[in-house]
Amino acid sequence: MADHYDQKILALLVDDARLSVSDISRQVNLSRSAVTERIRRMEDNRTITGYHAHTSISKEDGVTAYLALTFRPLSCDLVQPLIDAIPEVKLAHSISGDLDLLLLVQANSMTRLNVIRSEMDSWPNLNKIVTHMCLANRLDRW
Secondary structure, three states: OOOHHHHHHHHHHHHOOOOOHHHHHHHHOOOHHHHHHHHHHHHHOOOOOOOOOOOOOOOOOOEEEEEEEEEOOOOHHHHHHHHHOOOOEEEEEEOOOOOOEEEEEEEOOHHHHHHHHHHHOOOOOEEEEEEEEOOOOOOOOO
């Protein structure tokens, strides 16, 4: 179970995964070896699953949309390889309720988003796709 030191270390790494162990140790008041050991333990128990570089597509250069998909019958597992093959898909969640799958797509143009959306029409058991365009980013803690 994560204690308050682990939680502080995680919060710092989520905010900036490039922080050095020395910087983290100063901010949480632990030795570098203690911080290193805590990070290693969190990696081993899969609390930390990776370190990522996040990219941003500016409003002028790209579009962001959520695509809500419904399948009849349900076939999210069948489309997983198809999702994986589209680098513009940034998040994919199976969800409960009227929808089966929610995708966050960041494309460099409306034309590319339309191509992606058209390719999805051939996915197995696809019943419906609803596209929700993102107008403004209000909060991003990823």
